[in-house]
Amino acid sequence: FSQNDYKLWLQYDSIEDSELKQSYLDAFKAINVMGNSPSLDVSHKEISKAYHSFFNEELKTAESGDGLLILANIDQLPANMRSDVKSDIENINSEGYIIMSLEQNGNKVILITAKTDIGVLYGSFRLIKEMQLHNDLSNLAIIDSPKIQKRVLNHWDNLDRTVERGYAGFSIWDWHLLPELIKPEYTDYARANASIGINGTVLTNVNANSLILTEQYIEKVKALAEVFRPYGIQVYLTARFSAPLESGDVDTADPLNAEVRQWWKDKADEIYAEIPDFGGFLVKANSEGQPGPNNYDRTHVDGANMLAEAVAPHNGIVMWRAFVYSEDDPEDRAKQAYSEFVPFDGRFKENVLVQVKNGPIDFQPREPFHPVFGAMPNTPLMMEFQITQEYLGFASHLVFLPKLFEETLEEDTYVNGENSTVAKVIDGSLSNKKLTGMAGVANIGTAKNWTGHPFGQSSWYGFGRLAWDPYMSSEEIAEEWLKMTFTNEEAFIYPVTDLMIKSREAVVKYMTPLGLHHIMDTGHHYGPGPWVSNLSRPEWNPVYYHKADEEGIGFDRTQSGSDALSQYANPIAEKYSSPETTPEKYLLWFHHLPWDYEMDNGETLWHNLATTYQEGVEDVEEMVDTWNNMEEYVDKERFEKVAMLLQIQLKESKWWRDACLSYFQQFSGMEIPESVPQPE
Numbered sequence: 001f002s003q004n005d006y007k008l009w010l011q012y013d014s015i016e017d018s019e020l021k022q023s024y025l026d027a028f029k030a031i032n033v034m035g036n037s038p039s040l041d042v043s044h045k046e047i048s049k050a051y052h053s054f055f056n057e058e059l060k061t062a063e064s065g066d067g068l069l070i071l072a073n074i075d076q077l078p079a080n081m082r083s084d085v086k087s088d089i090e091n092i093n094s095e096g097y098i099i100m101s102l103e104q105n106g107n108k109v110i111l112i113t114a115k116t117d118i119g120v121l122y123g124s125f126r127l128i129k130e131m132q133l134h135n136d137l138s139n140l141a142i143i144d145s146p147k148i149q150k151r152v153l154n155h156w157d158n159l160d161r162t163v164e165r166g167y168a169g170f171s172i173w174d175w176h177l178l179p180e181l182i183k184p185e186y187t188d189y190a191r192a193n194a195s196i197g198i199n200g201t202v203l204t205n206v207n208a209n210s211l212i213l214t215e216q217y218i219e220k221v222k223a224l225a226e227v228f229r230p231y232g233i234q235v236y237l238t239a240r241f242s243a244p245l246e247s248g249d250v251d252t253a254d255p256l257n258a259e260v261r262q263w264w265k266d267k268a269d270e271i272y273a274e275i276p277d278f279g280g281f282l283v284k285a286n287s288e289g290q291p292g293p294n295n296y297d298r299t300h301v302d303g304a305n306m307l308a309e310a311v312a313p314h315n316g317i318v319m320w321r322a323f324v325y326s327e328d329d330p331e332d333r334a335k336q337a338y339s340e341f342v343p344f345d346g347r348f349k350e351n352v353l354v355q356v357k358n359g360p361i362d363f364q365p366r367e368p369f370h371p372v373f374g375a376m377p378n379t380p381l382m383m384e385f386q387i388t389q390e391y392l393g394f395a396s397h398l399v400f401l402p403k404l405f406e407e408t409l410e411e412d413t414y415v416n417g418e419n420s421t422v423a424k425v426i427d428g429s430l431s432n433k434k435l436t437g438m439a440g441v442a443n444i445g446t447a448k449n450w451t452g453h454p455f456g457q458s459s460w461y462g463f464g465r466l467a468w469d470p471y472m473s474s475e476e477i478a479e480e481w482l483k484m485t486f487t488n489e490e491a492f493i494y495p496v497t498d499l500m501i502k503s504r505e506a507v508v509k510y511m512t513p514l515g516l517h518h519i520m521d522t523g524h525h526y527g528p529g530p531w532v533s534n535l536s537r538p539e540w541n542p543v544y545y546h547k548a549d550e551e552g553i554g555f556d557r558t559q560s561g562s563d564a565l566s567q568y569a570n571p572i573a574e575k576y577s578s579p580e581t582t583p584e585k586y587l588l589w590f591h592h593l594p595w596d597y598e599m600d601n602g603e604t605l606w607h608n609l610a611t612t613y614q615e616g617v618e619d620v621e622e623m624v625d626t627w628n629n630m631e632e633y634v635d636k637e638r639f640e641k642v643a644m645l646l647q648i649q650l651k652e653s654k655w656w657r658d659a660c661l662s663y664f665q666q667f668s669g670m671e672i673p674e675s676v677p678q679p680e
């Protein structure tokens with residue numbers, strides 16, 4: 001197989017345009033790395049690798065001269081150069097960087113500097129990217145800093161190497177052979193993540209195994225941490241709440257028990273003795289059968305604060321998940337996280353982040369933003385996105401997720417008046433939060449291209465970009481990813497960017513149009529299953545979510561229904577209380593409406609449902625056509641793989657349309673419009 005798929009967005013294609021190449025070689029002839037550290041070493045190595053690949057020339061080192069690239073932490077910089085960037089350096093944070101074209105004794109040089117060596121590494125990747133994007137290097141003035149602190153991948157990887165909701169093979173962590181065997185993939189994983197600014201990785205599944213906290217495994221985790229450290233990536237682990245009990249050292253896991261608290265402190269000390277920059281713990285407690293403080297009649301605050309206290313002396317953090325829903329309160333699952341967490345606002349220790357999924361149900365093709373965002377102004381809230389496509393066609397469907405992430409980040413919570421966006425909750429600016437974070441459930445596995453679908457790489461890439469800057473446009477992300485991954489040819493970039501941007505709405509239309517949700521087949525969540533109604537817990541059944549009957553379809557979340565809408569601030573709560581003023585994309589999320597309800601276009605709800613399913617299919621047809629015209633720009637292997645996968649997507653979009661329309665038609669009793677093929 002070719003290596004292209006493996007290399008992700010770090011292809012470093014040779015620069016063929018001779019004018020461009022010459023301009024780069026004029027601006028950049030040699031390198032001078034000032035100072036010494038593992039991060040500076042990997043920066044130097046990466047730039048040399050890229051240089052060789054772009055120009056087919058070795059990058060020389062030099063002390064001075066025209067066209068010199070200088071890499072230095074600000075502390076290592078000679079005084080005259082330091083004064084050139086004096087005011088800019090005040091404007092970056094500890095991970096930010098500056099790239100400047102400067103005059104030095106009559107020579108033109110490029111300086112990459114930062115407050116830390118990791119900042120220099122990020123700046124190095126940025127300079128490489130400028131060349132990947134074919135941007136001009138002759139007059140550089142780039143100043144950039146991440147807007148969010150903890151930019152973290154969540155691997156739902158089990159110790160037996162299966163991956164929960166993973167569709168790209170097995171876990172890349174080869175626990176059995178660690179710590180001795182260090183695979184080159186670990187370094188390439190770190191390079192890829194550092195290139196987009198990801199600075200943390202939770203190695204293990206949220207449905208946690210306490211074995212990971214034993215001495216034997218800590219040694220393995222340490223080996224990975226050592227590979228990642230020069231790249232600025234901290235490792236984190238999931239903590240199973242009952243670990244003290246399971247260890248046999250104590251006979252309870254009650255968070256208010258002194259021995260239990262001591263157990264966690266000792267455990268933290270033990271981990272930090274091996275991994276001094278260990279990031280901390282991610283915890284799923286009292287959710288879907290996982291143990292937690294409620295088992296001892298204690299609260300989320302009791303549980304989170306106990307762990308926070310254990311890692312605080314080492315600057316560790318706790319990411320406590322708000323993804324909870326219990327069997328006892330089956331009225332509306334969408335309400336539960338808010339009900340359980342909002343009353344605790346302001347009571348978590350300062351090194352706790354409450355990690356909230358983007359929407360109130362579970363990573364659907366479309367959900368309104370989670371009502372907890374904005375509702376806990378005194379608690380740092382961390383965004384949790386899912387990069388793996390659990391409910392969006394696994395690794396067989398092409399869906400560019402940054403478009404979905406962007407939609408959530410841009411939504412206005414209105415909690416402090418207009419323009420109180422979710423992005424502002426997450427970057428801390430809305431209520432002055434010190435600790436900020438964004439998590440993405442990884443789509444990475446042992447597949448030779450890491451993500452299964454070649455375009456799955458773009459969602460990983462885009463997650464990293466949005467964690468760095470939650471205000472970026474998904475279009476810009478798609479464009480840069482395409483250029484770095486495939487080619488700079490405009491005849492490729494424009495149509496394929498368009499394809500990627502539209503891919504998200506396409507999946508919404510052919511799976512869950514007009515606010516429908518959670519109607520996938522149960523368990524695996526692949527393909528349609530709106531008819532399933534036999535599972536023991538009501539909220540596991542698709543019928544619970546669409547509520548289709550002779551009267552109509554949709555989930556009434558207004559006052560006449562579950563009243564989940566009241567968890568949102570005004571004007572949302574008010575506006576969405578009437579179907580006429582609810583955005584059509586959320587219509588059936590908030591309302592149960594008659595089949596003949598008249599929509600904005602004058603047609604019935606049933607008519608629109610049917611035609612939207614059909615539009616979804618037509619969108620995929622368009623994706624197929626667009627891609628088929630791109631053959632000359634893409635290597636054979638990736639071209640064919642995407643083309644074949646798109647055929648699966650096309651077939652399955654029709655499956656979704658036909659299955660859902662046949663099923664819902666039993667209730668509507670209405671004709672399928674002529675413009676929509678009749679299901680067989």
Ligand code: GCU
Nearest residue numbers: 164165206207284323362390
């Ligand atoms: C979903 C998913 C589970 C996962 C859970 C979680 O429900 O299907 O596999 O464990 O989310 O986020 O904890």
